[in-house]
């Protein structure tokens with residue numbers, strides 16, 4: 001059953017509008033002080049605990065493969081000591097934030113969509129609304145805030161581990177001169193790259209939590225609804241992260257260059 | 261107390277409710293009956309503001325629900341209680357946290373007071389001492405009772421019940437009916453029960469509204485409904501299907 005193109009376009013626009021309204025409502029709720037610190041701490045803890053393994057493994061192996069690949073090329077032109085600089089620059093501003101976001105979307109976004117979707121299908125969200133709790137205050141806001149706060153940290157963690165792993169591989173196994181490689185890395189990795197990585201972390205956190213919670217809250221009723229909401233949450237947030245990354249790179253590069 | 265004027269609600273172009281009109285007075289116990297899928301749950305959700313009507317007017321506790329946003333509706337709903345068809349207990353919270361949810365959020369009662377009222381509500385529904393259990397550990401009948409405790413612990417002025425006895429064995433169903441009766445008497449709350457269980461109607465209702473083809477088809481005291489000569493009402497009350505509907 002292929003939907004006509006116009007209908008799809010219309011649905012996509014509508015979803016975008018609803019996402020914007022959800023975000024506006026969340027911002028209003030935050031401004032009114034509806035964020036429970038306890039709920040936030042709980043979500044933050046779960047998010048961090050759940051993503052540790054995937055973030056560390058992704059960071060480490062991305063750093064490793066990047067180091068190996070770069071070294072093999074650079075070695076031919078005797079630029080071994082520039083290897084770590086390449087790893088560090090691409091990890092900090094691009095690979096670190098994007099891969100972390102993709103992993104978090106799969107791990108945490110899916111869990112959020114499934115949890116909220118189940119709550120919707122079993123009328124728990126309606127029950128919440130009859131018990132004086134706004135779903136945006138009680139469900140969305142803590143998750144959104146926790147993800148936005150945690151993502152830069154997870155990004156930094158993954159970048160750090162990636163660089164560490166690359167250093168260990170390069171210096172320990174491939175025979176790069178550690179002191180030169182380290183100095184080059186510090187020299188070529190500007191503050192801009194680090195800042196860009198952190199800003200991307202914040203934005204990706206927002207994208208993942210917003211889309212996943214939206215998909216959960218709008219979950220179609222019925223047994224297959226939750227499964228569909230979960231899959232769509234992961235697919236949509238991953239795509240949004242990748243597209244967002246491109247525009248953020250363009251925008252932030254200009255902005256940060258202008259500032260420095 | 262509750263006033264519905266010409267409520268229309270469509271899903272996918274099909275009008276599930278098509279001009280529903282009634283009033284329920286303060287302290288009255290009304291039963292809304294009708295066949296499965298006729299829009300009883302939809303009507304209940306409109307009355308408590310969970311779902312907007314496409315047109316028409318709903319006035320609850322003197323407030324026009326159509327004029328309120330979600331935050332305004334939250335205030336009104338706190339004076340109401342609702343027992344959902346499948347209880348809708350929060351899976352991640354204990355029985356105690358479920359029942360005390362609204363009281364804690366309102367923050368008007370002390371901790372000890374909340375504990376006391378939760379224990380009292382659990383006593384009332386005949387499940388003392390299960391505060392620490394999670395909903396997953398409870399049977400269907402127990403969940404409904406906990407749901408009932410959660411719906412009444414804040415002493416609401418209106419209590420809505422969506423098919424309270426559906427899916428229960430006759431003995432559990434009877435005990436739920438008895439509980440609803442007790443709650444009516446004790447809280448003196450206005451009661452709206454959606455059901456297709458004639459025993460519930462007999463036991464609780466002072467007035468019956470029968471929903472059929474998107475409208476209030478018949479209304480009156482239970483005695484009148486049970487004695488009705490109208491074929492549609494007759495068939496529903498007696499539980500007999502229309503021979504024309506049965507096609508193999």
Ligand SMILES: Nc1ncnc2c1ncn2[C@@H]1O[C@H](COP(=O)(O)OP(=O)(O)O)[C@@H](O)[C@H]1O
Pocket residue numbers: 271272276294295296297298299300301302303
């Ligand atoms: N959210 C919804 N989306 C689409 N259709 C719905 C929705 N809720 C209810 N309906 C339709 O409205 C009709 C009445 O449903 P309901 O009120 O649940 O019946 P019942 O009288 O058994 O409680 C059904 O045909 C159902 O398919």
Ligand SMILES: [Mg+2]
Pocket residue numbers: 300301302345422423
């Ligand atoms: Mg129903």
